Every structure is written in C-alpha cells, then in structure tokens.
Amino acid sequence: GGVLRLVLGDQLSDGLSALTDLDPARDVVLMAEVRDEATYVGHHKQKIALIFAAMRAFALRLEARDIVVRYVRIDDPDNTHSIAGELERALSDQPFEAVVMTECGEWRLAEALSAFARSSGVPCDIRHDDRFICSHDRFRRWSSGKSQLRMEFFYREMRKETGILLDDGQPVGGKWNYDAENRKGLTKGVRPPARLRTPPDAVAVEAIADVERLFPDHFGTTDAFGWPTTAAQAEAVLADFLSEVLPRFGDWQDAMALGEPWMWHGLISTSLNLGLLDALDVCRRADAEFRAGRAPLNAVEGFIRQILGWREFVRGIYWLKVPEYRQRNFLDADRDLPWFFWSGETDMACVADVVATTRDNAYAHHIQRLMVTGNLAMLLGVHPDPVDDWYLSVYADAYEWVEMPNTRGMATFADGGIMGSKPYAASGAYIDRMSDYCGSCRYDVKAKTGDNACPFNRLYWGFLERNRARLRDNVRLAMPYRTLDNFGPERRAALLAEAEAARTLLGAVVRPG
Ligand code: FAD
Ligand code: DLZ
Ligand code: SF4
Known part of the structure; x- marks a missing residue:
C-alpha cells in the first residue's frame, strides 16, 4: 500500500x-x-x-x-x-x-x-510545520542562555533573517519599532471603513447547519458568519485590507469604539491559523505596500511586528514552556469567571460591547481582548483555567499555542513574566482614553470608590495591594507601588476592601475545590 x-x-x-x-x-x-x-x-x-x-x-x-x-x-x-x-x-x-x-x-x-x-x-x-517563519530549533537557539525573553529582540532577529523592512541590514527608517506612534485614541468624528466580509458559500452554509444541529448548546450565534473558508476567499480579504485599510492600521491600533468590531484590524488571524494564508507572504506583501509608497511606515511596521514578531514569538514560548506553562498561576488567582463573560449581562458598557461582538462574530480585536476582558479577569483574580477555557472557546482564531501565551502571559501575568515584563493592569482611565465606551456607561469612570464607581477603578489598587508580595519588586511597577505606599496602611486596607466589594458585586466568587 x-x-x-x-x-x-x-x-x-x-x-x-x-x-x-x-x-x-x-x-x-x-x-x-x-x-x-x-x-x-x-x-x-x-x-x-x-x-x-x-x-x-x-x-x-x-x-x-x-x-x-x-x-x-x-x-x-x-x-x-x-x-x-x-x-x-x-x-x-x-x-x-x-x-x-x-x-x-x-x-x-x-x-x-x-x-x-x-x-x-x-x-x-x-x-516539522514549516508554515511558521521561526522553527522550534531556531527559537531554542535564540532563547538559550537568556535570562529574559523579550519579543522586541526576537523580532529584530526575524527582521534580519527575512530581510523584511530592511535596507542593507538596517531597519528601514532608522528605527526597529514605531509603536510610540500607534497609541492614539480615536479622533472624534472618524469612523472605521466598511469591511469586506465573506458570506457563507454553499459548503459553509451546510457546515453551519450541521453545527446548529449537533452543537446547539455551544456559545455564540452563526447569523453573522463572515469568515473566509478557502484560500481564495482569504486572499480577497487580505487584498482588501492591504489596499483599503492598512494605511491607517497604525494610527488607531489600540483604539476601541462602541459597536465597531473591526476598527482598522486585518481580520486575518482565522485564515493564518488555518493555513489559508501564509505568514511570511503576508509580511512581504505589507512590506511591498510601504515600498510602493501606498502605506506609511508606522502602519506597515506595526502590522508586520504583530505577525513576524508576536505571532512567531508566542508560538516559540508555547513550545518552549509547555506542558509546565499550562499549570502557571503566578498570582494565585482563585476566583471563578463571572457569568456575564458568557451572557454579556453587565452594566459595564465596555465589557457588554466586547462580549456582544464575541458572541456575534467569534472575534474581538486585540485591545478589547487585552485591556477589557483580560484586564478585568486579572484584576478580579480569576483562576487561569477558566480564563483560558473562555478565550480558547469564544474566538474563531483560538488554538492553544497562540491563545495560552496571550492569556496566561500577556493579559493576566499568570506566567509570572515570561511573555511580558509587567502586568498590563489598568484602571478605567485607560479604557476612557482609548474608547468612547464610558460616555454610555452607567458607572462613573471618574469615581474611584463606591457602588457607582467604574469597577476597573475599584479593583485596580486592591489588585496591587493584594499582590504586593508577588509584584512589589517588579521595577516596572515601582511607581504605582510608591503611590500605594504613600497612601499609608489605613487607606491601603480601605482599597483592599473596596476591591473585595467590587469582586462581590461582579460575582467573582472563590472557585470550588
Ligand atoms: P490584527 O490586529 O490585524 O493583527 C494582524 C495579525 O497579527 C493577526 O491576524 C495575528 O495573526 C497576529 N497577531 C497580532 N497580535 C498577536 C498576538 N498577541 N499574538 C499572536 N499573534 C498576533 N490571536 C490568535 O490568533 N488566536 C488567539 O487565540 C488569540 N488569543 C488572544 C488572547 C488574548 C488575551 C490576547 C490579548 C490576544 C490574543 N490573540 C490571539 C492575539 C490577537 O488579539 C489576535 O491575533 C487578533 O485580534 C486577530 O485579529 P486580526 O487578524 O484582525 O489582527
Ligand atoms: C479546533 C478543531 C475542531 C473544532 N475540530 C477539528 C476536527 O474535527 N478535526 C480536526 O482535524 N481538527 C479540528 N480542530 C483543530 C485541531 O484541534 C487542531 O489541529 C489542534 O488543536 C492543533 O492545533
Ligand atoms: Fe468600562 Fe468603567 Fe468605562 Fe464603564 S466606566 S465603560 S466599566 S471603563
């Protein structure tokens, strides 16, 4: 045979x-x-x-x-x-x-x-799976002997090895990273462009019907299904992104807007992860848009960094650290995931919007995953297992190799600093700066305490106080801990109590067992 x-x-x-x-x-x-x-x-x-x-x-x-x-x-x-x-x-x-x-x-x-x-x-x-740009061996060679693994340095190696955005061995434009130009809140009056989605073809219609019949209790709806299911469909979405959307990708990469699920993002993660698009090809084509003068450097570099940098980096980290990585719970988080992560029934306007797009589209963009749901799960002290289970379930692009380092590492610091050097903890002020959510929220983003205060505010200081022993020596948290120290013991105890009240209000109960 x-x-x-x-x-x-x-x-x-x-x-x-x-x-x-x-x-x-x-x-x-x-x-x-x-x-x-x-x-x-x-x-x-x-x-x-x-x-x-x-x-x-x-x-x-x-x-x-x-x-x-x-x-x-x-x-x-x-x-x-x-x-x-x-x-x-x-x-x-x-x-x-x-x-x-x-x-x-x-x-x-x-x-x-x-x-x-x-x-x-x-x-x-x-x-070997040679669809990835960096092999396991290559990643191991890069990581060995390093006390800290940082995406930025890995990314520079990948730029040098692929020649992407490189001129004579030097980064195009003189800098490796233009992230500082990519952190703007959305300018008032600007709306994201209409996007090319892919209505289900005959094969997808049948698959959707099979899923509705055989998995009726699973999370989410299928009415708005719009994902490419063939390489040709994925190519059409990529081409549309490169010509119509990429030029502005950089400006508002971290911005969020109520009822705007796509912003200026690529919508290509499902296709990359299935193998319908090739990662290196996508990077080369973005590079070509810059070289042809059709897209600015901050946009193109920021986009390429996500794929050539972050995507390859998280895959390397996952295979370097698994299976031990799956047990990590650096902050000893012990709460259950509140039910509103599934139901969307919450007065928090930001969370309600993210859960709604997650349910309707099996998608949320990066900053929603990181700074709304991820940040909230960390501030609440939700155990990493239910957090992983949620992220792995709800997103159409989720596979453990990419989901877990993002969730356990980047979003919730459960890995204790393998993925990033500090927790991305933030109060409501961050969400207010990067979005228009707070204007329509029943909570007051300016208030720090009490039942009407934004829960992110109520949780933030208590989170730091609760994790003092684990985080106090992190140099990147020196500033907030100094502020906290200056508050004195009484105020610190009150902040802990405030956070406890918010955890109770939001239903983050201690996990059984
Ligand atoms: P764009 O913003 O247009 O970015 C372009 C591409 O870069 C993406 O398609 C993706 O392939 C890659 N990319 C960007 N950021 C990352 C990242 N942090 N890690 C790996 N690749 C990245 N991505 C997944 O593919 N699967 C997941 O299960 C997943 N889970 C996540 C969980 C959390 C808590 C966080 C914070 C991020 C997660 N991401 C995940 C990364 C990122 O949010 C998605 O890749 C992105 O939102 C996909 O949408 P896009 O194609 O429009 O991305
Ligand atoms: C995610 C997934 C699902 C839902 N179903 C199947 C399947 O029926 N058959 C299959 O071969 N793969 C499936 N996958 C993808 C696998 O889970 C995936 O290959 C592994 O998680 C490795 O990434
Ligand atoms: Fe979210 Fe707080 Fe703003 Fe409400 S006030 S939308 S909970 S950040």
Whole structure:
C-alpha cells in the first residue's frame, strides 16, 4: 500500500509538509471531523463551522487534483470521534506502508499523536510545520542562555533573517519599532471603513447547519458568519485590507469604539491559523505596500511586528514552556469567571460591547481582548483555567499555542513574566482614553470608590495591594507601588476592601475545590 497522510483541521495549506511528496496513485489523505476536537472546550459555533467548512473545501480541492481523500464527517455513523481513533480505523480498513503527518499545533493533541506513533505498528513520520517563519530549533537557539525573553529582540532577529523592512541590514527608517506612534485614541468624528466580509458559500452554509444541529448548546450565534473558508476567499480579504485599510492600521491600533468590531484590524488571524494564508507572504506583501509608497511606515511596521514578531514569538514560548506553562498561576488567582463573560449581562458598557461582538462574530480585536476582558479577569483574580477555557472557546482564531501565551502571559501575568515584563493592569482611565465606551456607561469612570464607581477603578489598587508580595519588586511597577505606599496602611486596607466589594458585586466568587 501507499502512505496515509493526516491533515488536521488547522493544516489546510497546499504546501503542508505532510503533503509535499504525495503520490496520487498510491497515497490517501485522511481528514476527520471528530467530537474530541470539537468539544475539548465548548468552542463557539462559528469556530466549529469555520473549521468544518474549510476542511471540506480543502478536501474538495485535493479531490479535484485526483488525490484520494478519506474524509470522515462529524455525523458518519462509524466515526470514532478522535484523531488517533480515525488513524487506527483507516489502518485497519486498508494496509499502508507508513503514516505521514505534520506536527500538530497543540501539546494536548501532539501527545495523543505521539502515543499513536509509538503503538501503531506502522512507521510514522511526524514532520516539522514549516508554515511558521521561526522553527522550534531556531527559537531554542535564540532563547538559550537568556535570562529574559523579550519579543522586541526576537523580532529584530526575524527582521534580519527575512530581510523584511530592511535596507542593507538596517531597519528601514532608522528605527526597529514605531509603536510610540500607534497609541492614539480615536479622533472624534472618524469612523472605521466598511469591511469586506465573506458570506457563507454553499459548503459553509451546510457546515453551519450541521453545527446548529449537533452543537446547539455551544456559545455564540452563526447569523453573522463572515469568515473566509478557502484560500481564495482569504486572499480577497487580505487584498482588501492591504489596499483599503492598512494605511491607517497604525494610527488607531489600540483604539476601541462602541459597536465597531473591526476598527482598522486585518481580520486575518482565522485564515493564518488555518493555513489559508501564509505568514511570511503576508509580511512581504505589507512590506511591498510601504515600498510602493501606498502605506506609511508606522502602519506597515506595526502590522508586520504583530505577525513576524508576536505571532512567531508566542508560538516559540508555547513550545518552549509547555506542558509546565499550562499549570502557571503566578498570582494565585482563585476566583471563578463571572457569568456575564458568557451572557454579556453587565452594566459595564465596555465589557457588554466586547462580549456582544464575541458572541456575534467569534472575534474581538486585540485591545478589547487585552485591556477589557483580560484586564478585568486579572484584576478580579480569576483562576487561569477558566480564563483560558473562555478565550480558547469564544474566538474563531483560538488554538492553544497562540491563545495560552496571550492569556496566561500577556493579559493576566499568570506566567509570572515570561511573555511580558509587567502586568498590563489598568484602571478605567485607560479604557476612557482609548474608547468612547464610558460616555454610555452607567458607572462613573471618574469615581474611584463606591457602588457607582467604574469597577476597573475599584479593583485596580486592591489588585496591587493584594499582590504586593508577588509584584512589589517588579521595577516596572515601582511607581504605582510608591503611590500605594504613600497612601499609608489605613487607606491601603480601605482599597483592599473596596476591591473585595467590587469582586462581590461582579460575582467573582472563590472557585470550588
Ligand atoms: P490584527 O490586529 O490585524 O493583527 C494582524 C495579525 O497579527 C493577526 O491576524 C495575528 O495573526 C497576529 N497577531 C497580532 N497580535 C498577536 C498576538 N498577541 N499574538 C499572536 N499573534 C498576533 N490571536 C490568535 O490568533 N488566536 C488567539 O487565540 C488569540 N488569543 C488572544 C488572547 C488574548 C488575551 C490576547 C490579548 C490576544 C490574543 N490573540 C490571539 C492575539 C490577537 O488579539 C489576535 O491575533 C487578533 O485580534 C486577530 O485579529 P486580526 O487578524 O484582525 O489582527
Ligand atoms: C479546533 C478543531 C475542531 C473544532 N475540530 C477539528 C476536527 O474535527 N478535526 C480536526 O482535524 N481538527 C479540528 N480542530 C483543530 C485541531 O484541534 C487542531 O489541529 C489542534 O488543536 C492543533 O492545533
Ligand atoms: Fe468600562 Fe468603567 Fe468605562 Fe464603564 S466606566 S465603560 S466599566 S471603563
């Protein structure tokens, strides 16, 4: 027999390493929709529909090239509902001389696939995922011997190695990073541009119906489904972004506006993570927009940094630190996630807006994830497990390799400083500066204490006081701790009590067990 080649739901790339030497006359590609993957967290309905639709479309394209695909649907009566189970079933139905796959993105499934490889009785070749710009080896070499891993320095290496935004080995424009020009609140009267979304095609319509039928209790709605499910659709969204939106990406990268889910963001994370777009290609094309004079440097550099820098960096951190990373809880956070993260029923206008777009679109942009829900979860002291579970469930682009370092690392400091040098804790003043949320909120963003005060304000100082022993020596927090020290013991105790009252008000109860 030929070779059995596994393609997972987020490996939908023509150049996938598992497919490079495929022989259409003898080999079979295995793709399987399984309950284990669809339910290891309660994924948003749009996320499951997106993955199933994109898998089905990819299989059709392989078949159009005369490649034999063993495609197992979610409602196939013989489905064993695990990836390893489907590999075993394929091997027992038909002899194969070997199994080939591309390493999987998550530790959990990678462990199951290694166990399969050890016990299957057939030679298994697990290949590197060369869709990433930085290999595991490269990241390990960069990180070894460093006491601190900082994205900025990693990013400069990646710029040098790829030649992106580089002239004669020097950064274009003379600086590596233009972030200082990308932190503006939205100018009054300016509205974000209309965006190209992708209404579901026939394959996606069917996948959505399957998900509504089989996963009716999962979070989220599917009415506004607009994600590309093929490489061609993803290309159209990217092209529209590069020509119409990228020039202003930098200016308001950190801005938020009520009822404006997209702002000037790329809307490409789902496509990158599925393999419908190639990360290096996206960076090169953004570089070309700058070189052609069609987009300014602050926008192009900021955008490229997210992909060539952050995206590769978090993937490197994840594989460097997993599985130990999954247990990290540096701040000993012990609360449950309040129910309004799921229901959206809260008087906090900022949180209500983020949960609404999350429910309707399986999307929120970066600063909403970081400074609204993430910041709130950290200030409340929510245990990292339910926080991870929420982020991994609700976003259509969420896979543990990218979700976890962002959540446990960047947003909540549960990793104790591997991802970033300090917690991004902020009071309501930050949200007020970067958005128009507070004007329509029932809470008073100027008030510091009492039932009508913005909960972020009520929680902020108490958070620092509660974590004094863990954070006091962090040099980047020296200023706020000095302020806190000057308050004196009585006022500090009152701030702790204020934060406790806010935690109670918001329903962040101590987790059972
Ligand atoms: P843009 O703002 O247009 O950015 C362009 C691209 O850069 C993105 O598509 C993405 O591929 C990459 N990127 C930007 N920031 C990051 C980052 N911090 N880490 C990795 N890649 C980045 N991104 C995911 O892809 N999956 C997740 O599960 C995920 N979870 C997150 C959880 C939290 C708490 C936070 C703070 C961020 C998370 N992010 C995640 C990163 C980021 O918010 C999303 O990539 C981004 O919002 C996707 O929208 P976009 O394509 O419009 O991004
Ligand atoms: C996320 C996901 C879902 C919901 N369903 C499937 C599936 O049915 N079949 C499959 O092969 N992959 C699925 N995936 C993606 C996998 O979970 C993903 O490959 C791993 O998490 C590694 O990133
Ligand atoms: Fe959010 Fe506080 Fe502003 Fe209300 S007042 S929108 S809770 S930051």
